[in-house]
Amino acid sequence: MCTAVNYKTDGFYFGRNLDLHYSYDEKVTITPRNFPLKFRSVGELKNHYAIIGMATEMEGYPLYYDATNEKGVSMAGLNFPGNAVFHPFEEGKDNVSPFEFILWILGQCQNMAEVRKLLSKIHLYDEPFSKDVPLAPLHYMIAYKDESLVVESVADGLKIHENPVGVLANNPEFTYHLHRLNDFMQVTGKTPVNLFSEKLPLKPYSLGMGSMGLPGDLSSSSRFVRAAFVKVQDYEPKGEEESVSQFFHILDAVSQPKGCTEVEGGHFEYTIYSSCVNTEKGIYYYKTYDNSSLTAVSLQKENLDSDKLLQYPLRKKLVVEREN
Numbered sequence: 491m492c493t494a495v496n497y498k499t500d501g502f503y504f505g506r507n508l509d510l511h512y513s514y515d516e517k518v519t520i521t522p523r524n525f526p527l528k529f530r531s532v533g534e535l536k537n538h539y540a541i542i543g544m545a546t547e548m549e550g551y552p553l554y555y556d557a558t559n560e561k562g563v564s565m566a567g568l569n570f571p572g573n574a575v576f577h578p579f580e581e582g583k584d585n586v587s588p589f590e591f592i593l594w595i596l597g598q599c600q601n602m603a604e605v606r607k608l609l610s611k612i613h614l615y616d617e618p619f620s621k622d623v624p625l626a627p628l629h630y631m632i633a634y635k636d637e638s639l640v641v642e643s644v645a646d647g648l649k650i651h652e653n654p655v656g657v658l659a660n661n662p663e664f665t666y667h668l669h670r671l672n673d674f675m676q677v678t679g680k681t682p683v684n685l686f687s688e689k690l691p692l693k694p695y696s697l698g699m700g701s702m703g704l705p706g707d708l709s710s711s712s713r714f715v716r717a718a719f720v721k722v723q724d725y726e727p728k729g730e731e732e733s734v735s736q737f738f739h740i741l742d743a744v745s746q747p748k749g750c751t752e753v754e755g756g757h758f759e760y761t762i763y764s765s766c767v768n769t770e771k772g773i774y775y776y777k778t779y780d781n782s783s784l785t786a787v788s789l790q791k792e793n794l795d796s797d798k799l800l801q802y803p804l805r806k807k808l809v810v811e812r813e814n
């Protein structure tokens with residue numbers, strides 16, 4: 491499972507948890523402007539916006555899980571198994587494979603108006619990367635500043651939803667998650683009052699009781715509600731450090747400790763990495779399951795006119811600052 495978030499403070503931040511029980515050797519990956527991007531059906535972008543994000547490289551091609559371009563447009567793919575349907579090639583549309591989707595949008599769009607324009611012509615078609623790398627059943631969140639969209643290719647076509655919450659999790663469809671928030675409208679970050687009965691002298695006996703009823707489990711629908719709740723509270727971080735810190739706390743509220751989510755074969759799904767991008771500055775911060783120190787990679791510090799892919803292996807080993 492995964493959770494993605496976009497977050498406005500005095501800056502605009504975007505990131506996600508990647509929850510899985512194995513890894514594809516993903517690395518922080520910079521695709522500079524002149525790295526030729528070849529698409530299966532829509533030609534080639536010889537130059538394009540530079541992109542930073544988490545990707546696995548296969549046959550020289552960056553397969554992004556989540557990324558941000560030099561203009562701040564950001565995108566993440568999250569599992570959507572059983573609901574994601576990619577359709578056969580369709581004449582007259584921009585036929586883009588799901589594995590090309592992030593590159594196609596981030597390579598060309600500098601704001602949400604441009605994203606919407608490209609989306610109106612897009613057909614996510616069923617072209618796998620290769621025999622060994624089949625289609626991944628994903629849905630997507632696309633954000634620019636505080637605007638956010640969810641894109642879901644389902645049995646009856648491509649759905650584009652406005653995302654007023656700025657959160658995405660996994661199954662089921664986005665509209666379900668959005669509607670389900672109504673069930674939690676009584677949950678509050680403030681001190682609760684007794685609405686139960688005037689006849690009973692009920693009172694809060696501990697801090698934090700306003701959030702009673704917030705689902706604490708790791709299911710996709712509960713993670714959506716919990717991330718949304720933590721995100722929309724009244725606290726407003728100021729500056730880069732407070733913003734990045736609070737962003738990771740939102741993701742931590744929905745992260746998966748090993749042992750809690752069993753998958754087949756006695757394995758456990760866990761939060762492999764959590765990321766937070768300052769989308770205006772192009773700084774990709776991340777931490778991994780075992781290394782909770784933050785590592786940062788800056789897009790602007792590289793030669794963005796290069797034509798070579800740049801990869802930073804993840805720092806996965808725990809770093810401890812020892813006092814004595």
Ligand SMILES: C[C@H](CCC(=O)NCCS(=O)(=O)O)[C@H]1CC[C@H]2[C@@H]3CC[C@@H]4C[C@H](O)CC[C@]4(C)[C@H]3C[C@H](O)[C@]12C
Nearest residue numbers: 491492509546553554555567568569589624625626660
């Ligand atoms: C599995 C991950 C989602 C995490 C998640 O949500 N886990 C939940 C389980 S649950 O079902 O919700 O319980 C997703 C997110 C991004 C994906 C890669 C995207 C590029 C590339 C596309 C190719 O076509 C196939 C290989 C490829 C490397 C993909 C592998 C895998 O699919 C990745 C890592």
